[in-house]
Amino acid sequence: MVASRGVRHDSMRARNLAVVLGAIHRSGPHTRAALAELTGLTKTTVSSLVSDLLDAGVVTESGVVRGGERGRPGVAVSLSGHRVATLGLEINIDYLAACVVDLTREVRLRRTRRADNRNSDPADILASLRDLVKETTAEAEQAGLRVIGAALAVPGTVEGEVLRSAPHLGWRDVRVADLVDLPFAIDNEANLAALGELWFGSQAADFLYVSGEIGIGAGLVVGGTVFRGTFGLAGELGHVVVVPDGPACRCGGRGCLEVYAGQDALLGALPEVTSLVARLESGDRPALEACERAGHALGVALTSAVHLLDPGRIVLGGIYAPLFPWLQGPVSEGLGARLGQMRGTPPALVVSETGPDAAVLGAAGLIIQQVIAEPAQLLGL
């Protein structure tokens, strides 16, 4: 739905605050004069807007710019990491996680609680998470940070503030409310991990982040924004059909990617990815074959994904990150052979640079993005 409300003077100012803050955020510290140039606003207006942003604590004057050029040197205005921060949260199969990130995207705090959340009572887990939230926000406040919003990553599908279905947790239609007394959002783990990769990893603006966990999800980032589909269910790469009459999948389908390249298929009886990596390094035959099989299946599924989603590049994350050296070959061969004629070159295949906490970081980043996109609203300017 396109915004359909009229613009008034206050929304004009709100918008211009966002434009100036966005310019500072996008291309680093700038003097007021440079910001005027960038935004098309006059120096006068920029000065007035920057003054409001300074009051709100989202930017600071970070010293004089001396470019060796002549003329009066300007004062650079940059994002301030000293007052405003956001909270990232994650519920996953075997842990809860939280992190506090300041406006400069500096991670100020991380907390993890190991716990087996499979088939547990949502109320218990949420209580435990609420606890973690209290702990982290208190600690953040002690560091002088004002936490102004939070987002939660979950391994399942989300609509609004309701967790619709998280098969690996055994949850269905769980409403997550009262977790924090702040602006709040929930989203799928893969989508938020994609955003984590965007802001804390490679910084590229267009890619498909493939999240290999127990299930396989994917988050498509186009122009720095996650594509969510109609109901927010897009990117279910794990159930793309690889072999139409292959083995049954728990989703009810047959021959889904998850059957061939999910954690269970790859690890088998092994307890952890690290053990698989160890075997691969030692040249263990069954391990190598499992990886190759998974790689081929990934290549097929990603071919379909490239044709449908047109990603800029493909980033392998989650358990695929440590396995990248063994997956890269079969996956990119498959992609190259199949995509052949259709596009100049297939999208580059790269490994995630963010590590296992991509999703929590992405959650915190999501709120930061919102602050920068609408500072007036979230900061009460």
Place this chain on the structure above:
Amino acid sequence: MVASRGVRHDSMRARNLAVVLGAIHRSGPHTRAALAELTGLTKTTVSSLVSDLLDAGVVTESGVVRGGERGRPGVAVSLSGHRVATLGLEINIDYLAACVVDLTREVRLRRTRRADNRNSDPADILASLRDLVKETTAEAEQAGLRVIGAALAVPGTVEGEVLRSAPHLGWRDVRVADLVDLPFAIDNEANLAALGELWFGSQAADFLYVSGEIGIGAGLVVGGTVFRGTFGLAGELGHVVVVPDGPACRCGGRGCLEVYAGQDALLGALPEVTSLVARLESGDRPALEACERAGHALGVALTSAVHLLDPGRIVLGGIYAPLFPWLQGPVSEGLGARLGQMRGTPPALVVSETGPDAAVLGAAGLIIQQVIAEPAQLLGL
């Protein structure tokens, strides 16, 4: 890229013109008072904006609203079809087409030129198209319409104003310029057909339009907007992998949907879809089997598409429209069986309501959408 230019007084007014026009467009004729309510602007402001829109000829006062309620009756303001129009164009394998559509989405003019465009010189075809443009715009002007922009649908991939690759025409990297002396856009046939379906067909705002032609394309509409992917290449449904080691496809891959459900696979030696329909109606065995095979393949490919794109519903168009009675069964069975657990119900499968000229209509509609989204810019207000 988020808009990064500051808002000034004139852009505030430009935006409010768009908001008012958008409200009229979205929910039919309204009085000034109702528009004020809808937009959150004051009656005064709305009056002033409407007066500008009246001057520009995009809206008219369409009579007094008498609701039986008491109080002074208002004057309804509605879109005007009398002055502003847009031009839709299409180059396809065996014809050129043009249509003129007014702001109320009334089709005022259609012209088609049959021609075999396969492997022909782009310059010739474009000259012929330019001719058609002159003819139609002249005729539109005689009807008192001012053509303010045009868009062109092509059976291939597009970047900017360059037709990158149209395999069935045998074209590569053709720059389409100077076709009209107006705001102009080119886009893929499937994307524009999807928009045609959106505005001239079912009016639903969320669906995947599947365009069965010689190739198979798809256009995803989410919230009334086409999803284009990173390079504008999204929606290549025809090359989604159905059988990983199936027969080779002209794209270089194997077992693509196109191999099983493209026009060639379905029609075989038959000259036209109508002949296939005739055989199907008479119970011809090979025809029925070909259809069933295509339906199954479509079901598999669409399962992957649903998981990745999350469409609101699926609309079958192009040659699939007349074949819908025979395709519906196998396709929706496949979808139902495979999507089972993952979502409440699979997306509804429906037939296109727009017919074969969906793409030209969508092209004209694209420019209408632009006028309504940015009236100030395109009308010089």
Place this chain on the structure above:
DNA sequence: GGGATTAGTCCATAATCTGTACATAATCCT
């Protein structure tokens, strides 16, 4: 040290929307 150059601020002006008042036109009620 003086001139040139660029940064940032001040203030009068312009553009646009808001809000109250008012003229207008219908229905409702007696």
Place this chain on the structure above:
DNA sequence: AGGATTATGTACAGATTATGGACTAATCCC
């Protein structure tokens, strides 16, 4: 039939915000 009621649309003063030129400030170059 006539006045009360109610809602529409316009007029005008006032509020908000951005602009643009003048001015001060700070540095470089000669």
